[in-house]
Amino acid sequence: MTLIDWLIVIIPMIFVIGLALYTTKYVKGVVDFLSAGRLCGRYVLLAGDMANGISILSIVMYCEQQYKTGYAVGIWGAIMIPITLTLALFGYCIYRFRETKAQSFGQFLEMRYGSKPLRVFASTLRTTAELMAHAIMPAIAGRFFLYFLGFPQYITVLGHQVSVFVLLMTICVSIAIFIICCGGTMSIVITDAIQGMVCLPLIVFFSGYLLWKFNWSTEIAPILMDRSEGESFLNPYDVLRLRDFNLLTLVLGAATTFLHAASWIGGGAQGAATSPHEQKMASIMGRWRGFFSPLLYLIISIAVLVFLNHEHFSSEAKQVRTELSARVACDIVKDKDLQKKLITNIEAIPEQKHRIGVDAPLSDKSNLDTVYIDTARTTFEEAGLEDSAYLTQQFRTIYHQTMMSVTVRKLMGPGMMGLFCLLAILAMISTDDSFIFSSVLTIVQDTILPFFKKAPSPRLHIWMFRIVAIFVGLLFLFCSCYMAQLDYINLFVTIVLSTWLGGCGPMMIFGLYGKFGSKQGAWASLLSGMFLSLLAIFMQRNWANMIYPYLEDRNWVEPIGSLLTMISKPMNPLIVWEMNPEKFPINSFESYLFTMIFTLIVYVVVSHFTRHHAFNLDRMLHRGEYNIDGTVKAKIDWRWSNIIHLIAGITDEHTRGDKVISYSLVIYTYVYHFGICFLMMVVWNTVSPWPLEWWGKYFLLTQIIVPAVAVAITSIWFSIGGVFGIIQLFRNLQNRVVDPLDNGMVEDGVSLADEAKFHQVDEKLHISDEEK
Numbered sequence: 001m002t003l004i005d006w007l008i009v010i011i012p013m014i015f016v017i018g019l020a021l022y023t024t025k026y027v028k029g030v031v032d033f034l035s036a037g038r039l040c041g042r043y044v045l046l047a048g049d050m051a052n053g054i055s056i057l058s059i060v061m062y063c064e065q066q067y068k069t070g071y072a073v074g075i076w077g078a079i080m081i082p083i084t085l086t087l088a089l090f091g092y093c094i095y096r097f098r099e100t101k102a103q104s105f106g107q108f109l110e111m112r113y114g115s116k117p118l119r120v121f122a123s124t125l126r127t128t129a130e131l132m133a134h135a136i137m138p139a140i141a142g143r144f145f146l147y148f149l150g151f152p153q154y155i156t157v158l159g160h161q162v163s164v165f166v167l168l169m170t171i172c173v174s175i176a177i178f179i180i181c182c183g184g185t186m187s188i189v190i191t192d193a194i195q196g197m198v199c200l201p202l203i204v205f206f207s208g209y210l211l212w213k214f215n216w217s218t219e220i221a222p223i224l225m226d227r228s229e230g231e232s233f234l235n236p237y238d239v240l241r242l243r244d245f246n247l248l249t250l251v252l253g254a255a256t257t258f259l260h261a262a263s264w265i266g267g268g269a270q271g272a273a274t275s276p277h278e279q280k281m282a283s284i285m286g287r288w289r290g291f292f293s294p295l296l297y298l299i300i301s302i303a304v305l306v307f308l309n310h311e312h313f314s315s316e317a318k319q320v321r322t323e324l325s326a327r328v329a330c331d332i333v334k335d336k337d338l339q340k341k342l343i344t345n346i347e348a349i350p351e352q353k354h355r356i357g358v359d360a361p362l363s364d365k366s367n368l369d370t371v372y373i374d375t376a377r378t379t380f381e382e383a384g385l386e387d388s389a390y391l392t393q394q395f396r397t398i399y400h401q402t403m404m405s406v407t408v409r410k411l412m413g414p415g416m417m418g419l420f421c422l423l424a425i426l427a428m429i430s431t432d433d434s435f436i437f438s439s440v441l442t443i444v445q446d447t448i449l450p451f452f453k454k455a456p457s458p459r460l461h462i463w464m465f466r467i468v469a470i471f472v473g474l475l476f477l478f479c480s481c482y483m484a485q486l487d488y489i490n491l492f493v494t495i496v497l498s499t500w501l502g503g504c505g506p507m508m509i510f511g512l513y514g515k516f517g518s519k520q521g522a523w524a525s526l527l528s529g530m531f532l533s534l535l536a537i538f539m540q541r542n543w544a545n546m547i548y549p550y551l552e553d554r555n556w557v558e559p560i561g562s563l564l565t566m567i568s569k570p571m572n573p574l575i576v577w578e579m580n581p582e583k584f585p586i587n588s589f590e591s592y593l594f595t596m597i598f599t600l601i602v603y604v605v606v607s608h609f610t611r612h613h614a615f616n617l618d619r620m621l622h623r624g625e626y627n628i629d630g631t632v633k634a635k636i637d638w639r640w641s642n643i644i645h646l647i648a649g650i651t652d653e654h655t656r657g658d659k660v661i662s663y664s665l666v667i668y669t670y671v672y673h674f675g676i677c678f679l680m681m682v683v684w685n686t687v688s689p690w691p692l693e694w695w696g697k698y699f700l701l702t703q704i705i706v707p708a709v710a711v712a713i714t715s716i717w718f719s720i721g722g723v724f725g726i727i728q729l730f731r732n733l734q735n736r737v738v739d740p741l742d743n744g745m746v747e748d749g750v751s752l753a754d755e756a757k758f759h760q761v762d763e764k765l766h767i768s769d770e771e772k
Contacts (some may be wrong), residue, residue: 001149001417001418001421002414002415002417002418004414004415004418005414005415005417005418005421006418007418008415008418008419008421008422009418009421009422009425012198012422012426013175013422013425015194016179016191016194016195016426016429017175017178017179019187019190019191019194020178020179020182020183020187020190020191021182023182023183023186023187023190023191024182024183024187026183026186026730026733026734027183027184027186027462029458030458030461030462031103032183032184032185032186032733033183033184033185033186033461033462033465034103034104034184034185034441034445035103035185036185036186036189036190036729040189040278040725040729041278041725041728041729042278042281042721042725043718043721043722043724043725044189044190044193044722044725044726044728044729045189045193054199054203054296054423054427054430054431055137055427055428055430055431056137056140056141056144056424056427056428056431057134057136057137057140057141057431058297058431059296059297059300059404059424059427060140060144060401060404060405061493062297062298062300062301063297063300063301063304063403063404064400064401064403064404066297066298066301066305067301067304067305067400067403068364068400069231069233069239069242069364070224070227070231070232070233070234071224071233071234071298071699071703072232072233072234072235072236072238072239072695073236073239073242073249073250075236075678075681076236076250077250077253078673078674078677078678079250079254079678080250080253080254080257081669081670081673081674081678082669082670082674083254083257084257085665085666085669085670087257087261092261093261093262093265093508093509093512094261094265096512096513096621097262097265097512099621099622099623100620100621100622101622103445104123104441104442104445104446105122105123105126105262105265105442105446105508106119106120106122106123106442106445106446106447106450107119107445107446108511109122109123109446109507109511109522110450111620112511112512112517112615112620113507113511113517113518113519113522114519115519115522116450118519118522118523118526119446119450120446120447120450121526122446122504122507122522122526123442123443123445123446123447124447125499125500125526125530126442126500126504127439127442127443127447128499128500129496129497129498129499129500129501130435130438130439130442130497130500131439131472131475131476131479132479132496133492133493133496133497134435134439134476134493135475135476135479135480136479136480136492136493137428137431137432137435137476137480138169138172138173138432138476138477138480139169139480139481140401141168141169141172141424141428141432142165142166142168142169142172142480143165143398143401143402143405144402144404144405144424145168145172145405145421145424146164146165146168147324147327147402147405147406147409148405148406148408148409148421148424149409149421150409151164151168152164153165153327153330153331155167166477166481169477169480169481170477172428172429172432173432173436173473173476173477174473175429175432176429176432176433176436176473177433177436177469177470177473179191179429179433180433180436180437180440180465180466180469181466181469181470184437184462184465185437188433188434188437189729190726190729191429191430191433192430192433192434193722193725193726194726195426195427195429195430196430196718196722197718197719197722197723198422198426199423199426199427200711200715200718200719201715201719202419202422202423203295203296203423203711203715204708204711204712204715205419206296206299206300206419206420206423207295207296207299207708207711208708209416210299210300210302210303210411211299211704213303213411214302214303214306214307216700219306219310219312220302220306221693221696221700222310222356223305223306223309223310223356224302224305224696224699225692225693225695225696226309226354226356226357226361226362227361227362227363228241228360228361228362228363228366229241229361230242231363231364232692232695234692234695234696234698234699235690235692235695237685237689240573241364241573242364248574248575248589248590248593249589251574251593252589252592252593255593255596255597256501256505256596258509259505259506259509259596259600260501260504260505260508261509262508262509262511262512263500263501263504263505263508264438265508281658281661294707295704295707295708295711298703298704299704300404300408301404303407303408303411304403304404304407304408307320307407307410307411308320308321308368308369308403308407309354309362309367309368310354310356311353311354311355311356314351314352314353314354315351316410317352317368318349318351318352319410320403320406320407320410321346321349321368321369321372322346322347322349323406324399324402324403324406325342325343325346325372325375325376325399326343326346326347327402327406328395328398328399328402329342329343329346329376329395331398332391332394332395332398333391335383338379338380338383341379341383342375342376342379342380345375345378345379346372346375346376349371349372349375352368352371354368369399369400372399373392373395373396373399376391376392376395376396377392377395380392386545387544387545389544389545389548389581389582390544390545392582393544393582393583408420436469436472436473436476437469439472440465440468440469440472441465443468443472444461444464444465444468448464448468449461492588494588494589494592495533495536495537495540495588495591495592496537498529498533498536498588498591498592498595499529499530499533499534499537500529500530501529501592501596502528502529502530502532502533502592502595502596502599503525503526503527503528503529503530503595503599503602503603504525504526504529505525505596505599505600506521506522506525506599506600506603506604507521507522507525507526507603510603510607514615515614515615515617516607516608516611516614516615517603517607517611517615518606518607518610518611518612520606520607520610521602521603521604521605521606521607521608521610521611522603524602524603524606525599525600525602525603525606526599528598528599528602529595529596529598529599532591532595532598532599533591533592533595536586536588536591536592536595539584539586540584540588543582543583543584544581544582544583547584548581552581557579558579560579561578561579561585564577564578564579564585564586565577565578575590650662668710677702681698
């Protein structure tokens with residue numbers, strides 16, 4: 001990093017931090033800190049959502065996954081396009097949650113199920129799962145900057161060795177905590193919007209630069225086509241031998257689309273819009289975000305693939321792998337002699353020139369990285385270490401996670417390093433502050449506030465958020481320092497989050513859309529999902545160093561392996577369970593899917609036998625007689641002649657501009673993406689299968705060229721809208737009235753702000769306390 005690079009990074013960061021500090025003058029009440037006063041327009045939320053959609057964790061996770069399985073499996077994801085878009089256009093879950101006026105998901109649970117213990121327990125479980133899963137974010141970010149900037153592992157300060165890794169993590173978390181403490185959602189929304197408008201042109205720039213760096217026909221296409229049978233990176237009909245990230249992920253994606261649309265819903269930006277319709281439009285326009293971050297991730301992952309595997313870059317690839325392995329060795333091996341021996345063995349590996357069309361195609365089990373993993377395994381085993389399998393798994397995990405950061409550093413020159421570092425920092429901050437504040441909000445609103453007999457003053461309430469934010473930040477740091485992650489990031493996050501997601505889906509979805517769900521059904525679903533997921537985590541975490549050796553000592557490996565093979569055989573090749581001394585045979589996606597199916601059945605059955613009366617949804621959603629604020633809510637015309645309007649989610653609330661946005665998204669998604677790019681491809685290949693070269697051209701056109709054009713056009717549109725949206729937000733903040741009772745506390749199933757008004761309506765309709 002040159003002086004220019006550091007200035008490129010520091011100057012924008014000073015502006016973002018200063019803007020966060022400036023927002024404190026507009027925080028007049030709890031609703032400002034929690035929901036930005038509910039005064040945000042769609043473009044402010046959209047620009048902030050763009051920044052949240054890019055993160056170091058996501059970039060590393062995507063590159064790690066695509067380096068292993070390529071892009072062919074993702075083509076089948078188009079099957080879900082009509083469903084996901086239609087749900088977004090209808091405002092599935094988002095619209096209804098905004099109608100409840102709940103400032104947190106726990107407040108919603110108490111309103112819906114009438115149980116304060118359920119609110120506290122569910123909030124505690126969600127927060128714990130979220131903290132444990134996302135606590136690796138500072139570690140991923142810290143290690144990314146450590147490897148990307150080429151910093152040493154330790155520096156000496158006043159005669160003491162200080163870990164640069166821990167120092168970088170501390171800086172990352174401190175910036176996020178500072179922004180939260182300034183103004184909560186207010187400062188997060190505004191700074192994220194600014195960061196989003198800076199990131200958009202950087203995404204366009206780096207996508208163009210990396211595509212220019214490599215030649216498509218002589219470098220990119222040959223590498224993508226050079227895979228063994230059943231593991232194609234381009235042909236979606238040739239992917240049946242892929243493991244971990246295979247077609248099963250599509251089944252899982254379909255299940256989560258319906259069951260978990262409301263699982264992470266809550267306060268913050270998700271309740272910050274001026275109206276439910278504005279929140280819905282921000283969500284719809286956010287579908288265009290699907291072009292931005294995936295394009296950047298895809299281009300970076302392609303650059304890493306080509307640079308490390310094409311013979312044109314074999315010398316540089318050798319340098320990257322050697323440096324990478326040496327750094328990982330210093331990271332995980334404490335014994336200096338063993339560390340030195342491992343590095344020596346790694347350096348002795350000769351340069352590998354893979355000749356496409358001459359040498360055997362690369363595969364998951366045999367590729368240019370295999371020799372480095374095998375060398376680490378052999379070195380650990382020769383040293384006689386009892387935990388050699390554990391260390392090998394750790395070496396493999398960090399090796400693949402940091403591969404992208406070292407490779408990108410080799411591709412960037414002066415100036416470029418600073419711009420990419422700025423993009424990474426902005427992406428990190430916008431994601432970290434949102435995730436941390438989500439946990440903070442849940443802890444304060446749903447695990448602390450319910451125990452207050454009297455509502456705390458706005459000043460005390462806000463300071464509780466700030467104190468808890470600092471505590472959560474310290475917890476993130478602690479977990480990042482001491483919690484080892486031994487699996488692919490995507491699989492690790494999935495299995496940890498499943499302690500919450502495994503059983504919360506039915507409780508949330510049927511809470512918003514069903515009258516039959518009971519609190520007993522919610523408890524049963526939540527607890528069964530938690531226990532099944534904890535069992536899966538225990539098996540994965542302790543497999544290599546405890547469970548497998550235990551089975552081996554008792555000669556149970558072969559019979560249990562045969563049993564697992566027999567059980568999974570009907571589901572081959574999507575699910576294949578084979579004994580492995582280093583890794584639990586059932587991966588995170590599989591255990592997560594089976595847990596969701598089980599808890600859905602549990603919720604329905606228990607609710608059926610414990611329900612006493614139908615729940616009053618109108619009361620919770622402020623509809624009918626309970627529409628106390630006078631908002632005119634459009635009715636949906638379900639006639640067949642209105643089918644086009646229904647698909648586009650058009651209601652009387654839509655302005656002409658809203659209709660243009662919705663229809664354009666429908667045309668692009670249904671007609672172009674689903675109809676032309678997917679259905680026509682399927683029909684054509686059913687009649688006459690394409691050769692591999694055609695799949696390369698198809699990938700170039702549909703995954704790179706068209707999205708790049710869309711990104712270039714919409715980035716201008718969103719940036720201009722974001723600027724005017726922020727100006728309008730500051731105007732709204734100067735002219736609003738703060739309700740001191742709008743603080744998230746619940747009485748008789750409604751917020752304190754609505755209690756008096758709803759009491760009058762209940763008396764008018766003769767609603768009993770039980771029916772509420």
